[in-house]
Amino acid sequence: SQTIHQWPATLVQPVGSPLSLECTVEGTSNPNLYWYRQAAGRGLQLLFYSVGIGQISSEVPQNLSASRPQDRQFILSSKKLLLSDSGFYLCAWTQLGAGGVDTQYFGPGTRLTVL
């Protein structure tokens, strides 16, 4: 069966520090991978998605970046964090079905607090 992992679970970082969040998927190959951010009490904002190794699409211009160095690994990074980067970061995977985007499976999330 497929599983998705995210780490760390929680992170407290000072403004201006770098960031690296990791997401890995097991039990599937060539998945579509996604990074979302959820502000407190809000819906999900799609940040990046990837349909293959090295292929990254950015949805929202900001000081974050994403990389996909391996088929089942997705990394979210920042060189210098801002206060506004605080939030709950969720990684998800799916496989494109004949009827469009099929079920997305979410990781447990990383709660980032920038002070």
Add this chain to the structure above:
Amino acid sequence: SQQGEEDPQALSIQEGENATMNCSYKTSINNLQWYRQNSGRGLVHLILIRSNEREKHSGRLRVTLDTSKKSSSLLITASRAADTASYFCATDARGSNYKLTFGKGTLLTVNP
């Protein structure tokens, strides 16, 4: 950009009652999905309904889709305290093969 919008934003009911949440969207879709999120956790997929389907059931869940009105509803019957969570609809727009667009969610509170 297209977005699912849930209604109401918050709903509080007593255990045993039914809960109905609605979702509206703006453009043609391939499918619509409902997800649940417990506080501080990841999202869990509940049900997917395709654009050529009108109704789907899964246990105590019933989802309807009206593509002419661009709306969907999620009904939870005989609610339990454990159903307390946020519920999101997500749409897969035709032409955007890789992305789901999520609404802001309905916070459901089921009081024991």
